[in-house]
Structure formats: C-alpha cells, structure tokens
Amino acid sequence: MPTTIRLTEPHLPVFMTIGADDAYRITEDHTQELRYTMELLRAWQFSDALSNITRSHALGALMAACAEHNQGLRHEATLGLIHPYAVQLAIYFISALPKELPDPECGVDRDGEVNLEWFGAKGHLLTLSISGTGRIAYAYLHGDQHERGAIRMQEQLPARLVELVGRFK
Amino acid sequence: MDVKKSTIKYPKSPAVEVIYHVQTALPQVGDMGEVSRVLTKEMKGFLAPEPFSLYKQTMGTTGNGPAQFQVEADQTGFKFTDKAKQHVVHMLRNGLVVNWLKPYPGYGKCLPKLKGYWKTHERAFQPDQVERISLRYINQFDLPLDQKRLRFRDYLNIGPRMPTSAGVKLRGFHQVLDLYNAEKGIQGRATLMSLPPQNDKVPIVLDIESSMKPIGPGPALWTGFDALHEWSHEVFNLSLNDRCRQLFD
Amino acid sequence: MEDEETIARYAFFSDEVRADGTPRPKLFEPDKHHECSVFRTDGLTATEIQRIGDEVVSPNYGKLPYGHCDLFVGQVRHQVHMQVESVEPPTHHACIRGYAADKSAWKLQAAQLSQQAALFVRFRG
Numbered sequence: 001m002p003t004t005i006r007l008t009e010p011h012l013p014v015f016m017t018i019g020a021d022d023a024y025r026i027t028e029d030h031t032q033e034l035r036y037t038m039e040l041l042r043a044w045q046f047s048d049a050l051s052n053i054t055r056s057h058a059l060g061a062l063m064a065a066c067a068e069h070n071q072g073l074r075h076e077a078t079l080g081l082i083h084p085y086a087v088q089l090a091i092y093f094i095s096a097l098p099k100e101l102p103d104p105e106c107g108v109d110r111d112g113e114v115n116l117e118w119f120g121a122k123g124h125l126l127t128l129s130i131s132g133t134g135r136i137a138y139a140y141l142h143g144d145q146h147e148r149g150a151i152r153m154q155e156q157l158p159a160r161l162v163e164l165v166g167r168f169k
Numbered sequence: 170m171d172v173k174k175s176t177i178k179y180p181k182s183p184a185v186e187v188i189y190h191v192q193t194a195l196p197q198v199g200d201m202g203e204v205s206r207v208l209t210k211e212m213k214g215f216l217a218p219e220p221f222s223l224y225k226q227t228m229g230t231t232g233n234g235p236a237q238f239q240v241e242a243d244q245t246g247f248k249f250t251d252k253a254k255q256h257v258v259h260m261l262r263n264g265l266v267v268n269w270l271k272p273y274p275g276y277g278k279c280l281p282k283l284k285g286y287w288k289t290h291e292r293a294f295q296p297d298q299v300e301r302i303s304l305r306y307i308n309q310f311d312l313p314l315d316q317k318r319l320r321f322r323d324y325l326n327i328g329p330r331m332p333t334s335a336g337v338k339l340r341g342f343h344q345v346l347d348l349y350n351a352e353k354g355i356q357g358r359a360t361l362m363s364l365p366p367q368n369d370k371v372p373i374v375l376d377i378e379s380s381m382k383p384i385g386p387g388p389a390l391w392t393g394f395d396a397l398h399e400w401s402h403e404v405f406n407l408s409l410n411d412r413c414r415q416l417f418d
Numbered sequence: 419m420e421d422e423e424t425i426a427r428y429a430f431f432s433d434e435v436r437a438d439g440t441p442r443p444k445l446f447e448p449d450k451h452h453e454c455s456v457f458r459t460d461g462l463t464a465t466e467i468q469r470i471g472d473e474v475v476s477p478n479y480g481k482l483p484y485g486h487c488d489l490f491v492g493q494v495r496h497q498v499h500m501q502v503e504s505v506e507p508p509t510h511h512a513c514i515r516g517y518a519a520d521k522s523a524w525k526l527q528a529a530q531l532s533q534q535a536a537l538f539v540r541f542r543g
Binding site: 042045046047048049050060063064066067068070081082083084085086087099132 | 185186188190222223224235236237238239240241242257259266268270271305307309365374376
C-alpha cells in the first residue's frame with residue numbers, strides 16, 4: 001500500500017493542497033482526494049485563463065486518457081487497472097510544476113501507470129510513468145544522449161525530473 | 170449624478186477572462202452528428218470545432234477488489250475557438266458557454282454576440298427551457314511586495330487576516346465567499362486566492378461568479394444578464410479598495 | 419525479414435500519437451508477452467493495410483484503429499538494437515522483441531522506436 005506523503009512543494013498553489021479532510025497530504029484515501037480534484041476541475045473546465053494557472057487542460061487530457069483506457073479494459077484483458085494513487089500523484093506532479101515549465105502530454109501505459117511526456121525537436125523527449133506505489137520510471141532522449149531511471153515520489157517533485165522538464169521550456 | 174461603477178473602464182483592466190453561461194434543460198436534439206451539421210453551417214470564423222466532454226468519476230473499488238480509478242467521458246457538445254484565440258464558444262447539450270479572454274471588449278460589445286450565439290444554440294439543440302444564467306469575471310492582478318512584505322488589507326477589503334506574530338507567517342490563501350441578493354434573486358461566489366509569490370509581487374486571482382434563474386424566456390434573459398453585470402461590479406468594488414483600484418489605472 | 423521491409427504498428431488509443439502525427443512511446447510498449455505486435459505491409463495497398471487493422475487486429479480492442487505508423491525493420495535492428503521476427507498466423511504478422519525487463523529500460527526502447535517511426539497515417543477523419 002502506498003504511504004502517505006506530506007507535500008511541501010513551494011510551487012504548489014494553495015487551492016491544490018486543500019483536501020476534504022487534510023491539508024498538504026496525499027492520502028491512502030484516494031476517493032476523497034480525487035473527488036475534490038474532480039470538483040475543482042469541473043469549476044475550471046470552462047475557463048481558459050484559469051486553465052493556464054491550474055493546468056486544467058493537461059488535467060483534462062489526463063482524464064480523457066483514463067476514460068479511454070477504462071473503455072479499453074472491457075475488451076483488452078491485458079491492459080492494467082489504473083491505480084487511484086497514480087492519478088493523485090500525476091495530478092500533484094502536473095500542478096506543482098513551476099509556472100515557467102510547459103504542460104506535459106498525458107496518457108496511460110498499457111499496464112495502467114499514468115504517463116506524462118514532453119516533446120522537443122525530433123529526437124528530444126522525456127517520458128515518465130507513475131505507478132500506484134509512487135515509483136516513477138523515466139526515460140530521456142536527446143539525439144545520441146539518453147538517460148533512464150526510477151525515482152520514488154517524495155515530499156517535493158524529484159529535482160532531476162524538474163531539471164529535465166526544464167529542457168523543454 | 171453618480172457614474173455607474175459598471176461603466177468604469179480601467180486602462181489596465183484586471184479581467185483576464187469573462188464567461189457568460191446559459192444553462193438549459195431538455196434539448197430536443199441529441200444526435201451529435203445533426204448538431205455538428207447545424208453548427209458547422211452557422212459558426213463561421215472559428216478554428217475547427219473540438220468535441221467537448223465532461224468527465225465523471227465512477228466507483229473506485231468494489232468489495233475486496235483491487236483499487237481502480239474509473240472515469241467516464243460524456244461528449245456533451247463542441248468547443249469553437251476563434252482564430253486569434255481570444256474568444257471561445259462552447260455549444261453544449263446542456264447549455265451555452267461563451268468566454269472572452271483579455272483584452273475584454275466590454276459588456277456592451279459582448280452582449281449582442283452572445284444573443285447571436287444563443288440563436289445558433291437554440292437552432293442546434295432546441296432546448297425546452299433555460300434553467301439558469303450566470304456571469305463570471307476572472308480577475309488577476311499583482312500586489313507589490315515591499316522588501317518582501319505585503320499587508321493584504323492595504324489593498325483588499327476581503328481576504329485573509331492574520332495577527333502579527335514572529336512565529337507564524339502567512340504564505341498563501343484561498344477564500345470563498347458565498348454571496349447573494351435576495352431581492353433580485355442573485356446568488357454569487359467570490360473566490361479570492363493567492364498564487365505562488367514571485368520576486369517582487371504576489372499574484373492574486375479574484376473570481377466573481379453570479380447566477381440567477383431568469384424570470385422568463387426571450388428578453389428576460391438579457392435583462393437578467395444586465396442585473397448580473399451590475400451586481401458583479403458591485404462585488405468587485407466592495408472587494409478592493411481605492412489603493413488597489415489605482416493599480417489598474 | 420529484410421532490413422528494407424516496412425512494418426506497421428496500428429494505433430488504438432488517442433494517447434499513442436501526438437496531435438501533429440508524431441508517434442508517442444506508448445505505441446511501441448510491449449504487451450504482456452513482452453513483445454510488440456506489428457504487420458508486414460510491403461506490397462499491400464492502403465486499403466489492404468486498413469483492412470488488416472479493421473478485421474484482424476481490432477477484435478482484440480473492441481474498436482477500429484485510428485491509423486498506423488510505419489518503420490523499417492533495419493531501424494529496429496540497427497538503431498534500437500532489437501529484433502523483428504515473423505510470427506504467423508495471422509498472415510503478415512510479426513513481433514518486435516528484445517525488450518528489457520526493467521520498466522525504465524523498456525520505456526527507453528519504446529521511446530527510441532517511436533522516434534524512428536514515420537508520421538501517423540490516419541484511417542478516418
């Protein structure tokens with residue numbers, strides 16, 4: 001079972017840290033946290049200005065990918081279930097990105113992990129996959145250079161990943 | 170004679186987005202193909218329409234089964250963005266939502282366009298009734314830090330109040346005020362929130378949304394919007410003091 | 419299979435391809451058998467390529483494919499250092515093999531494959 005993480009990310013706006021029961025926590029009680037986030041998404045979905053602040057375009061794309069994956073589950077037995085904790089962490093990751101960094105393109109891996117990707121010129125990309133245990137597997141390509149690894153989600157966004165995302169500004 | 174506060178135009182207006190919403194019920198046309206045909210014919214001057222969906226989280230875990238995030242998409246209509254990307258029209262099964270981004274042309278210029286879009290919406294969806302109208306002003310402005318300090322009450326009439334203490338400092342806030350005008354049947358919400366501070370300023374969002382049930386069809390819709398427009402400006406002016414308003418001059 | 423041979427990977431999810439038609443790494447993720455299913459398309463018309471997607475592959479997904487992305491067998495072998503092997507039936511079917519066990523390692527391989535592949539060819543508007 002994933003442990004509770006206390007969020008201390010300075011870039012995370014206040015409205016993202018207020019949950020139904022607790023502030024500044026991603027909890028194992030995924031139903032409450034996600035319900036609150038979905039309500040916020042509903043409040044912002046018609047606003048283009050707020051969607052730039054809240055990155056709700058990216059969050060909406062994440063929801064679209066989850067919905068399509070869930071539909072696929074009805075037919076394709078090899079697809080994995082999406083763990084709610086993975087979605088919580090992905091929402092947190094997207095929301096906590098420093099303002100000057102771009103939105104990711106969102107998706108769901110076949111195994112049910114949530115993926116966030118950034119693309120530059122041809123041959124330049126970063127892809128990371130967030131699991132229900134809080135593990136983030138990533139791969140980075142830039143021409144002949146490449147890097148890969150796995151990082152566990154902590155109280156703040158992993159510095160190495162933030163640095164890599166920064167290369168797509 | 171007092172100048173109506175709603176007619177004051179600020180050179181550096183804080184409005185970053187204004188959203189007009191007509192919520193409807195019981196559309197007679199549900200076939201999105203037919204809707205798409207009507208809209209494509211009438212909505213000229215926009216980029217290609219995008220399907221617009223709402224997302225609903227469904228049950229997460231059943232009994233002892235594995236935890237699962239389940240969400241369903243419901244395509245409810247189409248989103249039209251103008252070529253300059255300053256203006257968005259959502260034509261939806263359950264209503265019409267029209268956004269203007271900065272620079273906001275003003276209520277007087279937007280209302281005729283809204284009336285035109287409403288006619289298109291009626292032709293495309295043939296709704297049985299209007300449930301509610303709402304008007305939302307999303308304002309964003311920066312309050313200056315003075316040697317990394319800021320007293321919010323110097324600019325805001327609403328907002329956080331924190332007694333001075335060496336051990337307790339305020340870093341951010343998110344406040345929602347539930348407001349109403351019983352006589353006019355207006356319900357509203359003012360959301361005031363801070364964004365992460367930058368070097369010499371604190372960005373603030375003041376999101377004022379007002380809504381009402383229109384007293385009838387046709388012209389009553391537009392007099393309803395007039396009332397919401399006036400009320401929104403009253404809330405705006407109550408929320409900020411003169412020193413804050415000077416930032417918009 | 420020759421290096422110059424073309425193989426097609428069918429896309430069934432919106433998040434397998436970017437809006438500009440660039441394939442995303444997910445398109446080349448391995449399945450539960452740790453391989454990636456493709457079809458050999460040399461000598462086939464566009465209609466025949468679409469028919470394979472619609473009739474042979476789509477029953478696995480319960481829906482029609484959005485389109486396909488192509489690459490050469492040689493790119494898989496020499497740029498990404500993986501294998502492509504014919505696996506029939508069904509006719510024209512092949513598999514990309516050689517994925518690493520570790521997720522970050524096979525993510526890198528999938529990313530490299532996606533960067534080698536040509537732009538998406540859409541079947542339907």
